[in-house]
Amino acid sequence: MKHLQVSFLFLILFFPVCLFAQTQEQVQMANNPLAKANSIGFQNYYAPSLFGLPGQSVNTLMIRPVVVTPRLIVRATLPLMTVPTMKSAPLSGMGDINIFATYVWFNPKSYTNFGIGPIVVLPSSTDSILGAGKYQLGATAVLVQPLSKTVMVGSLITWQASVYSVNKAAEKRPSTSLLNFQPFYVFQIGGGFTLKGTAVWMFDLTNGHYAIPLGFGVGKVMVSGKAIISMGIEPQFTVLHYGIGQPEFQLFAGLNIQFPAKGKKATKNETDK
Numbered sequence: 001m002k003h004l005q006v007s008f009l010f011l012i013l014f015f016p017v018c019l020f021a022q023t024q025e026q027v028q029m030a031n032n033p034l035a036k037a038n039s040i041g042f043q044n045y046y047a048p049s050l051f052g053l054p055g056q057s058v059n060t061l062m063i064r065p066v067v068v069t070p071r072l073i074v075r076a077t078l079p080l081m082t083v084p085t086m087k088s089a090p091l092s093g094m095g096d097i098n099i100f101a102t103y104v105w106f107n108p109k110s111y112t113n114f115g116i117g118p119i120v121v122l123p124s125s126t127d128s129i130l131g132a133g134k135y136q137l138g139a140t141a142v143l144v145q146p147l148s149k150t151v152m153v154g155s156l157i158t159w160q161a162s163v164y165s166v167n168k169a170a171e172k173r174p175s176t177s178l179l180n181f182q183p184f185y186v187f188q189i190g191g192g193f194t195l196k197g198t199a200v201w202m203f204d205l206t207n208g209h210y211a212i213p214l215g216f217g218v219g220k221v222m223v224s225g226k227a228i229i230s231m232g233i234e235p236q237f238t239v240l241h242y243g244i245g246q247p248e249f250q251l252f253a254g255l256n257i258q259f260p261a262k263g264k265k266a267t268k269n270e271t272d273k
Contacts, residue, residue: 022192022228024149027221030230030258031186031194033156034073034104034113034144037228039066041256048251052244056084060095068261073102073115081130093126100140100158115142119158123166133170134162138178150188157181177205186219194219198252199236209243215252228258 022030029035041064048057059082066075079095099122102115119138125131138160146152162176181201186194199215217234234252 022221022223024188026223026228027188027192027194028146028149028152028186029260030221030228030256031152031196031219032113032144033142033154034102034115035258035260036068036070037066037258037260038068039256039258040064041066041254043252043254045247046251046253047247047249049248050084050244051238051241051246051248053084057090058083058245058247071104072117073104075100075102083129085129091127091129093130095125096131096136097122097124098160102140102142104142111146113142113144116140119160121160123170128169128173132162132176133166133173134176135164135166136160136162136176152186153184155181155183174206179203179205192221194221194232196232196234198234202246204243207243209246210241211238211243211246212240213238213247213250217252219254226259228260229256230258231255 029037041062043062043064045060045062046057047059050056050058061080063078063080064075066073068074077098079097080093081095082090082092085091098119100117100119102117104113104115106113117140119136119140121132121136121138123131123133123135125133138158140156140158142154142156144152144154158178158180160176160178165171165173180203182198183201184196184198186196188194196217196219197215198217199213201210201212203210213236215234215236217232219230219232222229232252232254234254236247236250236252238246238248238250
């Protein structure tokens with residue numbers, strides 16, 4: 001597992017950038033979570049230092065397939081994790097699978113796109129340390145606002161809470177209520193390059209723990225055939241937190257491959273303003 005995560009980071013850092021040129025609309029589409037495109041994404045978070053746990057680290061590689069219809073976006077997240085334990089060696093394995101479906105509103109008279117829908121979390125972890133041991137339900141809301149052909153801002157909010165334990169042992173574990181808020185911004189600086197921030201603010205409503213990081217990174221969008229490929233590196237620093245085990249600093253690396261839906265035409269939201 002560790003070798004897989006290290007190899008992914010190496011790929012992001014040294015992936016060749018000599019692919020075909022891209023348009024401003026394609027760069028904006030590659031960074032839009034409500035884009036009308038099927039995709040497969042790989043996102044890695046490496047936290048080399050944790051509050052209250054000296055010498056410990058956490059690494060999470062998330063595999064994210066996305067399937068779209070004219071109005072519905074379905075995204076699944078399969079996390080592969082390496083976490084510290086009370087023993088000397090860290091533990092690696094799969095965490096709980098998260099799936100959400102977002103119904104999207106496109107207003108032809110507005111540049112704002114909005115989506116809302118349900119979340120289901122499956123207790124699929126390979127070890128109790130890597131998951132909650134409970135089925136969880138919740139909701140998601142996504143807002144995307146292009147400010148110009150080269151600037152886009154938005155936010156993703158998710159909330160999930162436990163509804164059913166998988167076994168007697170899991171019933172004794174605390175219930176869950178998790179709120180994540182991800183404000184993001186993207187500035188195109190030319191040549192398919194972007195400056196961006198995508199850090200996720202995490203709130204554990206059950207225990208009162210939270211972590212609020214701020215990030216500033218660089219991204220690159222490329223085109224190969226019909227595929228739009230985006231990649232990026234983003235250092236993220238936690239500026240406010242409460243609770244042991246929150247990351248002091250983490251490095252985010254992402255690789256996403258989009259395949260625009262057949263028959264898709266650029267909408268007002270994705271072209272000139």
